[in-house]
Amino acid sequence: MCVGETEKERKKGKTFEVIKRQIKKALNLLSTQHLHKIIIAYEPVWAIGTGKACGVKEAKIVNSFIKKRVKNAPILYGGSVNSKNALEYLEKAEFHGLLVGGASLNASEFIKIVKMASNA
Numbered sequence: 112m113c114v115g116e117t118e119k120e121r122k123k124g125k126t127f128e129v130i131k132r133q134i135k136k137a138l139n140l141l142s143t144q145h146l147h148k149i150i151i152a153y154e155p156v157w158a159i160g161t162g163k164a165c166g167v168k169e170a171k172i173v174n175s176f177i178k179k180r181v182k183n184a185p186i187l188y189g190g191s192v193n194s195k196n197a198l199e200y201l202e203k204a205e206f207h208g209l210l211v212g213g214a215s216l217n218a219s220e221f222i223k224i225v226k227m228a229s230n231a
Contacts, residue, residue: 112134112137112149112150112151112152113151113152113153113154113189113210114129114130114133114134114137114151114152114153114154114177115129115130115133115153115154115155115156115157115158115190116129116130116155116156116157117129117156117157118156118157121155121157126173127173127176130153130173130176130177131176131180134151134177134180134181138181147183149181149184150184150185150186150187151177151181151184151185151186151187152186152187152188152189152210153170153173153174153177153186153187153188153189153190153206154188154189154190154210155190157190158190158191159189159190159191159212160191160212160213161191162191163191164190164191164192164193164196165188165190167196167199167200167203167204168204170188170200170204170206171203171204171205174186174188174204174205174206185207185208186206186207187206187207187208187209187210188200188204188206188208188209188210189209189210189211189212190212191212191213192209192210192211192212192214192224193214193220193224194214194220194223194224194227197209197211197223197224197227197228198227198231201227201228201231202231208228209224209228211224
């Protein structure tokens with residue numbers, strides 16, 4: 112399940128409101144027996160394909176917010192992930208993994224990200 116806010120929602124300070132609503136709506140569609148299978152990706156809509164990634168400190172706050180609402184679910188970061196920022200999202204922002212988009216189209220870039228993730 113991907114959650115994330117638009118640039119307009121972010122500028123209005125509605126990030127947490129939007130994510131809370133998205134999580135609630137999605138989880139209401141799942142039966143209790145399937146909740147343990149869920150993986151959540153925080154993918155700010157404003158960052159997708161823009162080359163503008165969410166700051167690590169901000170991403171960590173959003174990650175903590177999601178963790179409080181969905182216990183024991185792995186949480187990934189997506190949104191302009193590249194080999195320059197991947198390790199920070201894993202180590203400093205404490206995401207369980209990455210949802211790599213455009214960078215996965217460049218084999219050498221993607222290999223760098225995978226190697227970083229495997230060492231994190």
